[in-house]
Amino acid sequence: MEKEFLELVELQALIKDELESAFPGRIRVKAEISALQARSNGHCYLELSQSEGGRVVAKARAVCWRNIWAQVSACFAQVTGSALKEGMTVLAEVSASYSELYGFTLVINDIDPEFTLGERELKRQMTLKRLESEGLLDMQKGLALPSLPYRIAVISAPDAAGYRDFCRHIESNEYGFVYATELYPAAVQGDQAPQSVADALAAVEASGIAYDCVMLMRGGGSKLDLACFDEYVMAAAIARCPFPVITGIGHDQDHHIADMAACLYVKTPTALADWLIDLYAAEDEAIAYYSTRLRLAFQNKVNAMAAKVDMMESRILAADPRNILKRGYTLTLDASGKVARSARVFNSGDEIRLLFPDGEVEARVK
Structure with missing residues (x-):
């Protein structure tokens, strides 16, 4: 069957x-x-x-x-x-x-590893076009960076090597400059990184603190490790941040979308620290330069005024009647003590005084 x-x-x-x-x-x-x-x-x-x-x-x-x-x-x-x-x-x-x-x-x-890289690049170009169409790519460029940023919000992973390098560089700068930095922790690698950074930027804004700028940093990595910095969510959050954002992601060759959306970007966290220290060092040098110029200008002015006083003193001394008397002249005063400038002011019998360098003599006109 x-x-x-x-x-x-x-x-x-x-x-x-x-x-x-x-x-x-x-x-x-x-x-x-x-x-x-x-x-x-x-x-x-x-x-x-x-x-x-x-x-x-x-x-x-x-x-x-x-x-x-x-x-x-x-x-x-x-x-x-x-x-x-x-x-x-x-x-x-x-x-x-x-x-x-x-x-x-x-x-x-x-x-095929090349395909994965190509997929990333295709997605990257699409993200760029979207940011451009929404007017987000240049929003940060309209923000003015303070000439001397002092109060700084830092976004990074607390245990990131790049963040530690930044802190060490800032704290040990040769000039002794001090900055007020505050860490807002965020993931800077992996699929969670874009939203994590966006949340940290939102926390910076919600803090109510008037930061001079925000620094986003990470200590380098492979192309795919850094791919999160090409994501729309992160770039859009950077663009919309009310404070100037500066990136130091830690790459030498690649230029990520997060860099393009930021107000300014440098290559590494250490370069971020150098940029900050150099600003203050340049200002310190300018102050020293202008202080020297001011001191020299003040000294030159004092010297010029002293020379003018000396010249005026010489003229006054030269015109002093006592000095004229020392050259053999006498000064004739009438009875009221006024200087007689002409013989015609006297009459016979008038009392007069004759001033000499070493004293005076009373006389009568005949």
């Missing part, structure tokens, strides 16, 4: 045959890594997914065997500067596999 049903194993075998016959070779698949677990035995188990409109529309289990995983992960890290991790969009070369016990699995044979 012919069976009217299939055994489960028979059904599974049919599915396996049909699936592996339909996809006999390798297939290139674009997907997001939604879960990744590298086991101690060297194999790596992943979950690949696809989302549309914020909703997962497809999901598949995947595995990368030990010998392939060692090569794939090393190559990806070398090219991108970052390890494969959850949240990344990848282009994987896979084989379709079906097990009667474990079901459908994609066996990963290779992952």
Whole structure:
């Protein structure tokens, strides 16, 4: 009697045959890594997914065997500067596999690191266009940086090496300058970083403190580690901040969207500290320069006035009647003590006084 049903194993075998016959070779698949677990035995188990409109529309289990995983992960890290991790969009070369016990699995044979970098760049360009269309990219450029920023809000991870470098540089500056800095902690790496930085910027604004500027810093990293600084959420929050934002993310070559949205950017947290110290050092030098000029100008003025006084004194002394008398002249005074300037003012019998350098003589006119 012919069976009217299939055994489960028979059904599974049919599915396996049909699936592996339909996809006999390798297939290139674009997907997001939604879960990744590298086991101690060297194999790596992943979950690949696809989302549309914020909703997962497809999901598949995947595995990368030990010998392939060692090569794939090393190559990806070398090219991108970052390890494969959850949240990344990848282009994987896979084989379709079906097990009667474990079901459908994609066996990963290779992952293209250049594709992941390209996806990031495409997303970056789209973010730039959006910021430009919304008028956000140049908002910070309209804010005026104080000539000597003193009260500064710092956004960074408390344990970040770049933040520690910044603090050490500021606190040990050779001039002894002191600044009022306050840390607003935020994640500066990973998928949470954009919203975390945006929340920190909101906290700065809500503090009610009139900061001179905000400094966003991180101590470098790979291209994918720094990809969070190309996200719209972070850039838009920077653009809308009411205080000038200065970035020091820690990269030497790349120019991130966060840098473009900021009022000013420098390469590293240490460069941020140098920029701040140099501002004060330049002002200190200017004050010393103008103090010297003022002191010299004041001294020159005093010297000029002293010379003028000396000259006037010489003229006064030269015109002093006592000095004239010393040269052999006498001064004639009438009875009232007035100086007689002409002989015609006297009559016979008038009493007069004759002044000499060493005394006076009374006489009478004949």
